[in-house]
Amino acid sequence: MEKDIILKAENISKQYRLGQVGTGTLSHDLNRWWHQIRGKENPYLKIGDTNDRSTKGDSDYVWALQDINFEVQRGEVLGIIGKNGAGKSTLLKILSKVTAPTTGSIKSRGRIASLLEVGTGFNGEMTGRENVFLNGAILGMTKKEITSKLNEIIEFSGCERYIDTPVKRYSSGMTVRLAFAVAAFLEPEILVVDEVLAVGDAEFQKKAIGKMQDISKGQGRTVLFVSHNMAAVKSLCTRGIVLENGKIKFTGNIDESLDVYSDNANSTEHSVVFDSDTKRLGTGNIQFISAEISDQFEKLKYEFSIGDDLNIKFKLKNNTNEAKSEVGIQIKSSDEMPIFHIMGRDSNFELNHITEQEEYIVSIKDIRLFPGIYTISLTSNTTTGHQIFDSIENALSFQIMDGGKYTIRNLPRAAGLFFLNPEWKKL
Template sequence: MEPIITVKNISKKYTITHQQGGYVALRDVLANVAKKPFSFLKHKAKVAIGKEKKEEFWALKNINFTIEKGEAVGIIGANGAGKSTLLKILSKITPPTKGEIRFNGSMSSLLEVGTGFHPELTGRENIFLNGAILGMTKKEIARKFDDIVKFSGVGKFLDMQVKRYSSGMSVRLAFAVAAHMEPDILIVDEVLAVGDAEFQKKCLGKMDEVKRTGGRTILFVSHNLPAVQSLCKRCILMEAGEIKMIGETKDVIDKYLNNKASLSNIPLKDRKDRLGTGDVKITNIQFLDSQTREPLKTVSSGQNIVIEISYKSKKISENIKNPNFNLVFVSEQGTFISGVNSEMSSKRFKSIPSFGKVFCHIPRFPIMPGVYDIKLDLKMDGVIIDQIENAHTIKVEYGDFYETGVDNPYKRQGVFIKNTWELNASIT
């Protein structure tokens, strides 16, 4: 029997345009206009355009695999590995630069919040629209309608325009539609991370049911490795746009975790698995005790800490304008826990030296016990300059965050929330 999906020599190239001569913030341009309006008009071409440098970036390189009918296959790898690009090509959202794909069946994909929905239509209208796109008759869609609405939990908002839905509502309805319309192939990206834990569990149960009872094929991309292992017997590991391994899910996950662990032995400044223009490089990160400034291998919840980030620009003679440092805490399952961002803090950097260190002070560290990966990135005026997944790993131990001496009742990863309680005894 012919495979339901055949991927042969797929590659995808993007052309990235860099602006030479540095970044000019909008506020700087406006300030120049206010000071010297006629001079600006005279020389506007020089200010606005500058020299352009084009760079080719291969997001995918020679991807080959086949998937049989009824298989559930996971696709894992760090951000930037090419997973989402591959799914967009499989979903016919973007064409490959090279190669070919053959399908033997209908397909439904859930890649991003709102995928396949028309924002001006209501939830009810979008259910019928998606069914029609999949080739179902109005009678067939009506037969599935109640199940879709019940599963999504958005019944009260069914006649509201989808553009007014929250991201969570959009995901719930989109998944319900995709899973109940009975496509031969169901493609699901990390979009499920938008939903709450209970809904994610519900979705995984539905995908397993679809696979077992309907004989349908599932492609599942997720950082939630336990979820991938429970649903998929076979898995694909991607790295830097290439397939590094295809095999039994447990073996592939072990390979991924071993690769991830080996990165911790490479100094941050020497890491090659980074995204961005590369004009500035983050060279080191360490957690420090706020009083002693001694490096910390573990942090306690409630402890006052400082995160030290070292950086260096290629252009030593020029200051770095409008940098924004972003640090994200990610659980071992790949779930976003929390993050800090210099642009959102009380100290916004307008200009910093071409090399040096920035310090992020976090009083009463609010993260719950667990092991967390740190994702780091640096942006300038919204452009990613440097981005590194798994830049650091930090272990958090239980500490008396609330200063009450009461043990933490929550045995999962997350954040502590500062709170107070009071009683109004006069109300009965």
């Protein structure tokens, strides 16, 4: 069956000049013009650093995006995920035709509605009602079409009481509610949504995700969605693109994409030493020095099978002669769903500190998680839990590869989270 492609990105790249407004110096502009009239390529396309914000480059030019190619089918919900600075918002701005690519082209069929920043396209001096008509006109809707949807838009936004008040007096949450309602109800063929939904409260986020599901499944329209809320991405999207330093690292089904993103965002080492660069919270009375994971044979490893033991060993330093503490270990899935939380008290174990540095090991026997990538976060606090000494998010990660000693059947993430093999009997 022939694919119904509604959006296609071909060789998209975007270059910026750092520290300058515009294209750079006059000499650079003249050089570009001289190459253009001779039919030659822009000379500055051959230079520039990769978009890695964590390193200092040698060039004034940086590639926010490089050689991006993908296709989106009608009715598909595509999640675009990656770290901050990976190029997600730049890509959406190009797809929405807010900015032009340096090289490459975008081909689309139908209207594109974008929700990239709070209040995008809104005039603060105009009322909410007037902005609905303004945004509808920008999207190519007639006044009659907008009027027919007006009541639904206002009701969904929850801003009915303020609809005739200038938007400049709206809170950011109210603004995004109205902006999303306009974008969703005026029936674009392609809806582009950035992290902006995070501004709304939990109730509105739930409504917005439900509406996007209706748009894609019920109405057969296409949604491009960027978010750092991996649970929302997982529940909404059917396919994912993982961006890293302005390039596509992976494209595939959403579960695989989330695993690649989690693998990319967390250490794949089986051991880690925490230093001054480690991101942590707490008073510092007691701090984690190091941590490692191993199997039942005490072999340090990152990859495990169902049925293996998972041993988590960590070393603590007592900086203020605390007599006792409590350690919590949180394990989450790649979409940041908490799986379980372990504390010593649950196993009738107390951390009584005698020396400055002490080492502990927690053994999880016969681990039963489905294949996928999981993260381990560590917290040290008082026994009452009222004061946090040290907290390190995503200190380590591990991957469950297969069914191990229990099964050779395929165990996709969509099928479940925990593997069980209870006793079966015929009665």
